[in-house]
Amino acid sequence: MTFTFLHSIKTDITKIIRGNNMNTPDA
Numbered sequence: 001m002t003f004t005f006l007h008s009i010k011t012d013i014t015k016i017i018r019g020n021n022m023n024t025p026d027a
Helices: 002-018
Strands: none
Touching: none
């Protein structure tokens, strides 16, 4: 459960860092 929680945060941070990189697929 902790892994999923951390993964969710990592995904959110990645999206924020990428910003307008809408062409980049979510991995």
